[in-house]
Amino acid sequence: MKFYFALWFAKLMGLAIKLVSKDRGTNLPGEKALLIDPRFVKHFKNIDYAKVIFITGTNGKSSTTNLVTHILKENGKKIVSNLEGANLLSGIATILAKEASLTGKLKADYFIFETDERYLPLIFAQLPAENMLITNLQKDQVQRNGDPEFIIRKLKEVINPKMTLILNNEEPRSRYFEEIAGRTIYYGVARHEESFIKEADYPTQGCPKCHHDIIFDYYNVDSIGAFHCEHCSFASNKTTAYEVNNIDFAKKTFTLKDVVYQMPYDLPFMFYNYAGALAICEEICGVPAVATAKAFENFKNIGGRFEVLKYKNKTIKYMRIKQENPDTLQSALNIMASDTNEKMVALGLYVVNDFVPHYINTFYAFDCDFKPLIESKVERYLCFSEHVSYDTANRLIYEGVNKEAITIMDSDDIKTIFSEIDKAKTDNIYLITWISTFEKMKKFIEGGQN
Template identity: 60%
Template sequence: MKFHLALWFGKFINFLISMVDKSRGTNLAGEKAMKIDPLMVSHFKGIDPEKVLFITGTNGKSTTNNLINHIFKANGKKVVSNLEGANLIYGVCTALIKASSLGGTVKADYYIFETDERYVPVIREQLPAANLLITNLQKDQVQRNGDPDYIYRKLKDAVSGGDLRLFLNNDEPRTKSFDDDGKTVVTYGAEKHAEAFNKDASYVTMACPKCHHKIAFDYYNTDGIGRFHCVNCGHSSNAEADYSVTDADFTNRKFKIGGVDFDMPYDTPYMIYNYSAAAAVAKELAGISLEDSAKAFGNFKNVGGRFEILKYKNKTIKYMRIKQENPETLQTSINVMANDPNRKMVCLGLCPLVDLIPHYAVSFYAYDCDFSKLVRSDVEKYFCFSDHVCYDTVNRFIYEGVDPSMISVADTEDVNVIFKEIEEAETDNIYLITWLHTYEHMEKYIKEEGNK
């Protein structure tokens, strides 16, 4: 009876939210309902654990979840998922509340959930998923996570039972080291491509998760991910992943997996591991052929605007949405900008991280990144904006050797100020990194200007 009261209350909350804004309330119904029945997720009926997949990791969870959902639905599969990115147990509960009958039965072919790395053990206690995909484990959210090895240990405990089918990134050392823990292990990865790079010998990578000696990278396909080996114990990438992106052509936006041609929805190097992961899951979990997966790639649009193009007057603004809490995502974006040989303006809005108290406003992750290649490229000007952190960003460029006269600064996220600065640039090639809400305000501003 407690479960049914919680379920009906949750459905009522979802109804009220839908009357106001259907895009909101991704956690609320589940959070309130679970106050009535804390074990609510375990009480839903009709869910086969063999059809449940959790997607976790530092970077790429949302994109991989969205792409897998897109492939499955394009191939006639009914999926229950938390596409809005609410990846704690309340978000999973909300998705199940929406999908269930009034009696608590959920009918779907597959259940695919993005899950926060720290909460995989908690969610799996109530929803015993038989499948787990790990994207990567890197520095992230230091207030809550401390360091990547803390998350690694929590996940290690969660998978140690040996009852999971694991989908593992072949080219990321921490993730790949779970290959001894799964009932079944499927690896995904990418061959070396034109945007791959190396770092000089002075760069310290990471300790091997198995023996704690040094991990050496033969090359990086994206920051922190590439062909690697431990100098001591032999922990390494497999010579070939089970599912691997080959022949990546970023200019013509094409690649192959298993000899099958795929369209490349987004021509950025950090996306290729999402592509191979999605193809692996589709084939192994649902029996969707590579050919049928490839058909779905042609019209995939990522939810949440991870990489978007804005047209403003005579300017092309290339927006790159990143998680502003770790260096890997920022470094990848820096590499994308640096690899553009054309003259450009760089607009960097690193923001205060409003999370646990005290909020921290120093963009520590920028000091972990290598800006040298970007600084050596053809940059007309740098524009650093955001509340307070803008000055720290300016200092990071100055420490890299940028002439202060090339840097503008604004202690604000006012879109009028941002657009005014962009208008004054001579180049029409603008790169922008900022919070999603700032981007959305900019997008709205452009639409309003166009309607005048």
């Protein structure tokens, strides 16, 4: 009866929240249900754990979850998934309560869940999935995660011989788990025209097996690419069964298993999401590559990840990044640097305030290589936000940017941001900021203020 009361309460709360705002309540009903019944998720009926797929890792799990769910639905599968991005136990409890009958029965072909890597053992204890994709494990949210080695230990608590792992072939920490899984599937991305190398003095990462330096032959995105360890011979495979190759940026196409796909987003970090999603769909869900291609034609990623705004005669290219690790910032810098046209760069880096204590994260910017961006025809820089604007400007100055080329704005006032954009001679604007600030900018434009 405790379970039923928790379920009905969660359903009613979910309906009430939906009446107030469709964009809220991805955690709250599940949080309250778990207070009533701490084993709430464990008590749902008709869940075949062989049909449950966890998608975890530092970067890319939301996009990959979204793509897998989209492909499977386009191929007629009934899917239960936490697409809103609530990836803790309470978020999963919320979506299960929403999708279940009044007696707790669920009906789905597959359960696809984005899962927070730190709290995965708590989720697994009630929902022992038999399939898991690991995107990558990078330095991230140091105030709660510490070092990636800590996350490796957390994942080791749940990986077992009964589990099928889908691993990123070109990310050392993801590949590290190959020896403890019951079955291993690899995915990857071939070298392409935007792959790059780094100078020898640029810091690398330690081998997860022997802790000597990993040597990257090249990078497809920051910290991910063909690699090897000269000390213990741990290395990426030369080819994988699920490899994105023949990437054509002009035609926006790629090939996997001799099937040509239309790229909905021609961003290098998305290629790994494509490869991982296709590995899941074929190997776990039985949807062959040839049947998945059509789904790419109408795929739209989670709102705000990469969007283009038209403002007067200018084009604003917005990149939403996770401002809690250096890899996503580096990927954004690389994308901007690859644009050889003159540009303005607006950087709104913020205080990290997802939980107490809040802190100002400035060292990630020093983990990143700004040099290619600085050398790529930047007309002007705008550093804004209440607490981090001066730190951002200092990082640019350390890299050699003339102070006269930097505007510092210690707020995120929308009108002031646009007044600075107005001053730019170039019509090519790149923007990094919180999604909330971006949404305000979007409303400002849509409100006819341009």
